[in-house]
Amino acid sequence: CDTAVFFTKTWRGAIWWAQTAHLRSRGRRDGRHRTPAIIRLPANGLALEPDPRAAAPGCLMVRSSVPLADPHVILGKLSGFPSWRPLAEVLATK
16 A cells, blocks of 8 residues: 555445455554545546556556645545545644
C-alpha cells in the first residue's frame, strides 16, 4: 500500500476495502488508528491503472501522489447510506 493510492468506482467498494483493512490490520480494533476511513477525491487527470491484486472489478490505482482537491471523508463503521464530511472539518475536530 505504500507504492500507490487506491481507488474504486463506487463508495460501496471503498467501504468494503476499508472494512477489510480494519479487520485484518494489527492492534486494538477499537483503537483510533484502526478506524475505517474512505476519502472521496476527483480522479480527473490521474493516471489510473487497474489494481493487479484486486479480484473485484473497478479497483484502480495511481502510482504517484494525488492532490487533495475538495476531499470528503466517511469515518467509522457504516450502516445505511454514508454521510460525507469535508476532510478539513473532520481533522479540525480530532
